[in-house]
Amino acid sequence: MEYFGIDFGTTNTAVYYINQLDDGEIMSLKIGEDGNYPFSSMIAISKNIEERKLLVGRKVKNEQYDLTKDFYIFSSMKSYLGKKDIIKENISVNPTSLTKDFLKYIKKYICKNYLQRDPGREIINAVFSFPVDFSRDARRELKKAAEGAGFKVLYFINEATSAYIANMDKLSNASRILVIDWGGGTLDINLIERKGNLIYELIPPVSENIGGDDIDKEFALRMHARFMEEYNLNKEFDKMSPGDKDKIRIRCEEAKIEFSNPDSEELEIIVDDYETDGLKQITVKYNEFYNIIRPLLEKRVLPKILNVLNTAQINPEGIDSVLLIGGSSQIIAFKKIIEELFDISKIKISDEPDFSVAIGAAKFNLFGGHFKLSDDLGILLSDNTIYPIFKKNEDGVGSSKGPFSFALTEDSQSANFIFAQSNGIEKKIYPPEMVPVKGFLDENIILNATIENDQIAELEMKSNSMASDYFHPTNKKTVHIKDLAFYYEIDTQMDET
Ligand SMILES: Nc1ncnc2c1ncn2[C@@H]1O[C@H](COP(=O)(O)OP(=O)(O)OP(=O)(O)O)[C@@H](O)[C@H]1O
Ligand SMILES: [Mg+2]
Known part of the structure; x- marks a missing residue:
């Protein structure tokens, strides 16, 4: 059986690829462009509507600066999925169709260069990773885009857990591992506990919408002000043309990456025809860059990490290893924060920083992909106990429960359901959900529940006295619970693959 792990990132x-042959032998391969770099998550669309030229991937990244003249550059489409359209000047593009085009390009690339097959008819099995805070809509749109591009989505797995799976051999002596993945769009933190063949997520993974993109934006804003000052211009950043905005963002990202080299103390930022004709150049010192990123690190990154430790009630000494992945984790000031918090011997950097998540996602399928809940999820009863709908250690992705039937208390005019999650020690209680009822004495409320491979619990409730929801969809109440904690069962013999 053949399948792919796909880490659809904001930037990369x-x-x-894994091929499990009939005799048990396993072939695996990293797939990327231009000498095995990951694909750049970028699309360029020609400004000339008639021409409708579409460029995808690394060639857009490599030539983006020059392409800004004739093309609109679309980057970070992932962060728009399930939210809103991407607008450039007078065109508006749907992020799902952009993602579909991007994934189609990848599929074609794989088929042509690796599988030697005609991409037209091929359906490719894939495990996709996503950041845990990906909304239900975003998960759904990603699935839609993937299917539209010719992939069958076997599973979703969260990015940090995938990264752990890919680096398990490095972490074999650690039982409590903090995975920090700081990428282009999000900071994802996962606290993992390994007990034999079981991998637990100790708390529901945490995600913050802050990444390299935000740094680039802040940096570009500041450099814009510097250019305006230096060249006696006066225009707000927001009023600049999309091409100019892209140009300065590209230069700022390059400078940011350059500042991850400890020897870079000062850099030139050069942009041509920015607002007015001619080359413009300014010098930026590391300290100025540091002052831009410092508030982000201190106000948003560090508190998130502390928050995870706090929620889990573990202090830094209780962590055996810290696995750092993601492009933004190379930022010097970020590494310093981590080193101040944790003993340096505990900090591990992946040998495959760019491919860890994809490798882990593909390997997870090799293990058979068993996700089970580590918390009960049920209904909070009046005596404060939980009536379980999904049971920990038994239920998980793919589970379907119900119908459960609940009677109304005598004089109810409405039915309130309070869902709660518990690991036996702590409870997480959700706000009450109101189900429309008639208030009849013999009325029952029927509940059905599933957890699909998007890792979201869907709970549907309807009173048996209400008319069919086919004509009255509001008679039914559907609740989605996204922050589920799973554990994964792996086959340790496969650690070595
Ligand atoms: N050496 C470096 N120093 C600082 N930042 C870097 C460096 N190399 C890459 N980056 C930044 O890392 C980000 C890309 O990281 P990565 O490839 O891990 O993100 P991603 O997986 O696409 O995003 P996400 O996981 O958030 O969806 C970009 O913002 C890029 O500018
Ligand atoms: Mg990533």
Whole structure:
């Protein structure tokens, strides 16, 4: 059986291929462009509508600066999925169709360069990773885009857990591992506990919408002000043309990456025809860059990490290893924060920083992909106990429960359901959900529940006295619970693959 792990990232998309042959032998391969770099998650669309030229991937990244003249550059489409359209001047593009075009390009690339097959008819099995805070809509749109591009989505797995799976051999002596993945769009933190063949997420993974993109934006804003000052211009950043905005963002990202080299103390930022004709150049010192990123690090990154430790009630000494992945984790000031918090001997950097998530996603399928809940999820009863709908250690992705039937208390005019999650020690209680009822004495409320491979619990409730929801969809109440904690069962013999 053949399948792919696909880490669709805000900036980079990595692909890993596994072929499990009939005799048990396993072939695996990193797939990327231009000498095995991950695909750049970028699309360029020609400004000339008639021409409708579409460029995808690394060639857009490599030539983006020059392309800004004739093309609109679309980057970070992932962060728009399930939210809103991407607008450039007078055109508006749907992020799902952009993602579909991007994934189609990847599929074609794989088929042509690796599988030697006609991409037209091929359906490719894939495990996709996503950041845990990906909304239900975003998960759904990603699935839609993937299917539209010719992939069958076997599973979704969260990015940090995938990264752990890919680096398990490095972490074999650690039982409590903090995975920090700081990428282009999000900071994802996962606290993992390994007990034999079981991998637990100790708390529901945490995600913050802050990444390299935000740094680039802040940096570009500041440099814009510097250019305006230096060249006696006066225009707000927001009023600049999309091409100019892209140009300065590209230069700022390059400078940011350059500042991850400890020897870079000062850099030139050069942009041509920015607002007015001619080359413009300014010098930026590391300290100025540091002052831009410091508030982000201190106000948003560090508190998130402390928050995870706090929620889990573990202090830094209780962590055996810290696995750092993601492009933004190379930022010097970020590494310093981590080193101040944790003993330096505990900090591990992956050998495959760009491909870890894709490798882990593909390997997870090799293990058979068993996700089970580590918390009960049920209804909070009046005596404060939980009536379980999904049971920990038994239920998980793919589970379907119900119908459960609940009677109304005598004089109810409405039915309130309070869902709660518990690991036996702590409870997480959700706000009450109101189900429309008639208030009849013999009325029952029927509940059905599923957890699909998007890792979201869907709970549907309807009173048996209400008319069919086919004509009255509001008679039914559907609740989605996204922050589920899973554990994964792996086959340790496969650690070595
Ligand atoms: N050496 C470096 N120093 C600082 N930042 C870097 C460096 N190399 C890459 N980056 C930044 O890392 C980000 C890309 O990281 P990565 O490939 O891990 O993100 P991604 O997986 O696409 O995003 P996400 O996981 O958030 O969806 C970009 O913002 C890029 O500018
Ligand atoms: Mg990533």
